Amino acid sequence: MSNDQNDAIKSILEENRVFNPPREAAERLGGAWIDSMESYQEMWRRSVDEPERFWETEAKEHLHWFKPFEQVLSWNPPDARWFEGGLTNACHTCVDRQVEEGHGDEVAIIWEGEPVSDGAPEIRRLTYADLQRETARVANALESLGVGRGDIVTIYMGMVPEVAIAMLACARIGAAHSVIFGGFSASAIVDRVRDADSRVILTCDGSWRRGSIVPLKASVDEACQELPGVTSVVTLRRCLNDIEMVDGRDHDWHELVSRQSDDRPCEPMDSEALLFLLYTSGSTGKPKGIVHTTAGYCLHASVTARNTFNLRPDRGQVYWCTADVGWITGHSYIVYGVLPNRVPTVMYEGAPNFPAEDRFWSMVERHRVTQFYTAPTAIRAFMKWGDEHPAGHDLSSLMVLGTVGEPINPEAWMWYHRVIGGERCPIVDTWWQTETGGHMITPQPCATPTVPGSCTLPTLGIDAAVVDDDGNELPHGTGGLLVIRKPWPSMLRGIHGDRDRFIETYWSRIPGMYTAGDAASRDDRGYFWILGRIDDVINVSGHRLGTAEVESALVSHVHVVEAAVVGFPHDIKGTGIAAFVTLGPRAEASDGLKKTLHTHVGKEIGAIAKPDMIRFTHALPKTRSGKIMRRLLRDIAAGRESTQDTTTLEDLTVLAKLREEDE
Numbered sequence: 001m002s003n004d005q006n007d008a009i010k011s012i013l014e015e016n017r018v019f020n021p022p023r024e025a026a027e028r029l030g031g032a033w034i035d036s037m038e039s040y041q042e043m044w045r046r047s048v049d050e051p052e053r054f055w056e057t058e059a060k061e062h063l064h065w066f067k068p069f070e071q072v073l074s075w076n077p078p079d080a081r082w083f084e085g086g087l088t089n090a091c092h093t094c095v096d097r098q099v100e101e102g103h104g105d106e107v108a109i110i111w112e113g114e115p116v117s118d119g120a121p122e123i124r125r126l127t128y129a130d131l132q133r134e135t136a137r138v139a140n141a142l143e144s145l146g147v148g149r150g151d152i153v154t155i156y157m158g159m160v161p162e163v164a165i166a167m168l169a170c171a172r173i174g175a176a177h178s179v180i181f182g183g184f185s186a187s188a189i190v191d192r193v194r195d196a197d198s199r200v201i202l203t204c205d206g207s208w209r210r211g212s213i214v215p216l217k218a219s220v221d222e223a224c225q226e227l228p229g230v231t232s233v234v235t236l237r238r239c240l241n242d243i244e245m246v247d248g249r250d251h252d253w254h255e256l257v258s259r260q261s262d263d264r265p266c267e268p269m270d271s272e273a274l275l276f277l278l279y280t281s282g283s284t285g286k287p288k289g290i291v292h293t294t295a296g297y298c299l300h301a302s303v304t305a306r307n308t309f310n311l312r313p314d315r316g317q318v319y320w321c322t323a324d325v326g327w328i329t330g331h332s333y334i335v336y337g338v339l340p341n342r343v344p345t346v347m348y349e350g351a352p353n354f355p356a357e358d359r360f361w362s363m364v365e366r367h368r369v370t371q372f373y374t375a376p377t378a379i380r381a382f383m384k385w386g387d388e389h390p391a392g393h394d395l396s397s398l399m400v401l402g403t404v405g406e407p408i409n410p411e412a413w414m415w416y417h418r419v420i421g422g423e424r425c426p427i428v429d430t431w432w433q434t435e436t437g438g439h440m441i442t443p444q445p446c447a448t449p450t451v452p453g454s455c456t457l458p459t460l461g462i463d464a465a466v467v468d469d470d471g472n473e474l475p476h477g478t479g480g481l482l483v484i485r486k487p488w489p490s491m492l493r494g495i496h497g498d499r500d501r502f503i504e505t506y507w508s509r510i511p512g513m514y515t516a517g518d519a520a521s522r523d524d525r526g527y528f529w530i531l532g533r534i535d536d537v538i539n540v541s542g543h544r545l546g547t548a549e550v551e552s553a554l555v556s557h558v559h560v561v562e563a564a565v566v567g568f569p570h571d572i573k574g575t576g577i578a579a580f581v582t583l584g585p586r587a588e589a590s591d592g593l594k595k596t597l598h599t600h601v602g603k604e605i606g607a608i609a610k611p612d613m614i615r616f617t618h619a620l621p622k623t624r625s626g627k628i629m630r631r632l633l634r635d636i637a638a639g640r641e642s643t644q645d646t647t648t649l650e651d652l653t654v655l656a657k658l659r660e661e662d663e
């Protein structure tokens with residue numbers, strides 16, 4: 001455990017505020033799926049004692065099967081195969097089933113664009129029947145471009161309903177998708193498209209953000225200069241900005257899609273068919289394509305969406321997750337987990353502080369949002385912007401509040417509870433990862449007493465534990481590794497094209513157990529507290545970044561010889577990015593060069609990776625064996641006295657100099 005983590009454990013054990021689920025919560029929600037702590041405990045116990053029986057029942061109830069599965073699980077660690085022999089389709093479960101069951105006219109997606117003029121925001125409401133028609137058309141369009149089962153289509157679009165349609169259209173024909181967050185740069189697109197070997201890219205001309213246009217198509221064009229394998233680019237017109245169209249390669253979305261038939265049944269797919277790749281950061285420079293397959297992923301996403309937010313159709317609920325579809329939160333809790341539950345899912349384009357800092361609260365009021373799911377970094381920003389923004393709106397429709405992406409500090413939790421939730425909404429602090437596909441540890445809104453800062457207890461079917469390096473469970477109050485001991489349906493099936501890395505990253509530390517890469521501790525109640533990452537991954541504004549990725553972006557600049565990147569505590573972002581950089585002989589340390597490097601990182605990865613602090617140094621502190629002593633740099637970046645052992649440091653003057661430079 002690091003010093004930070006030991007300090008964290010101490011303050012956790014001192015936290016004694018407990019909030020019981022408000023008595024009227026279940027009533028307001030039209031009934032609770034899990035209505036008391038006793039029933040949660042009983043259900044959870046049964047689910048982990050007899051996991052196959054539990055998942056079998058869930059799979060029969062929640063998924064649509066063209067052909068029933070024959071076997072619930074075959075587990076050959078680390079390889080799991082769920083629901084083998086079964087045929088299903090993710091788009092059918094989300095869309096067609098609703099239409100077939102007579103709900104075609106109900107609203108599936110409520111979309112609000114960024115207000116681009118002074119007038120009212122543009123709002124679109126799409127029904128399940130609309131989604132069926134549009135996904136069929138896009139599916140036919142993809143097939144006309146030669147896309148078939150097993151192909152991987154790259155999607156690099158803004159937050160428009162068509163991004164969800166594109167994902168579901170791929171699923172409809174048994175193709176997989178790889179969505180790239182619209183904030184990533186052209187060179188990030190190159191890496192991901194190459195790794196996935198995509199021939200088709202779906203994009204937009206641009207996307208609105210704080211009154212400016214993010215030129216998505218231009219980034220795709222730039223990326224395609226290095227991607228000779230890309231044969232088709234389909235561009236949806238959103239902003240009507242100038243774009244170039246390449247003859248023979250480029251298609252206008254509207255023109256291509258509108259001429260297609262709206263009849264294209266869902267392809268029956270094997271349970272284990274690839275549904276999508278989603279790239280995420282690890283401790284080396286190269287992002288990894290996390291593999292998720294059809295039945296297991298859809299099942300856990302929809303069951304957890306239902307339980308964690310208490311989604312219930314026909315009760316006037318409106319659910320809003322503020323994430324971007326380019327992250328796993330958007331995949332699971334805007335699209336795949338929500339649509340099967342037949343509660344409208346809100347999508348928005350833009351930013352929380354444009355045109356004004358009350359954008360979210362005006363949306364909650366306008367759409368009468370009942371469940372609201374956001375990240376701690378956003379909550380901290382709202383706190384800073386002032387209580388008057390939420391106070392100016394009617395937030396009485398809210399019933400359940402959620403957070404995700406990073407540990408939530410108790411101050412932010414309390415503010416969320418008081419100012420947004422009016423002290424009547426349970427808060428679900430959901431711990432999970434790109435790799436887990438769905439929620440793993442979270443309160444159940446009408447059952448679990450909550451404690452600010454704790455994600456509380458595992459979801460049904462999940463056997464989470466805090467263990468030592470040998471896999472032995474640790475006593476409560478002790479920090480250790482967070483592991484999942486039993487397989488679960490939405491677990492990652494691999495890292496695309498890198499079996500060794502898959503085994504090494506998640507399965508080699510403690511054989512047979514999934515190591516999440518987080519440190520955690522449990523309190524006297526058995527509640528889980530996440531202490532942070534144990535690897536060189538940092539969580540910046542709830543976005544996961546590998547420090548090695550930022551380092552390789554920095555050293556790709558001609559003037560940089562070496563770079564070390566660490567995280568440091570940041571009021572709003574949770575973790576800020578600090579870069580220690582040594583320069584080549586011809587470079588001069590200057591503010592101008594700092595700006596250049598800042599922009600350079602933005603160009604190599606995307607704006608989210610731009611360092612908050614760049615420090616030039618003549619050398620980096622290293623051990624005698626040449627390893628950079630990151631812990632020392634973390635202390636310096638945080639501006640605190642170091643208690644680290646420096647006996648292995650090769651050159652003590654480096655440290656003294658770095659501290660001097662600090663002053």
Ligand code: PRX
Nearest residue numbers: 404405406407429430431432433434530544
């Ligand atoms: O460190 C944990 C943190 O985010 C990591 C996963 O990041 P990513 O794959 O990008 O997925 C984010 C959205 C699920 C975890 O290893 N994390 C996520 N949720 C929480 C969290 N840390 C503390 N509390 C959470 N609720």
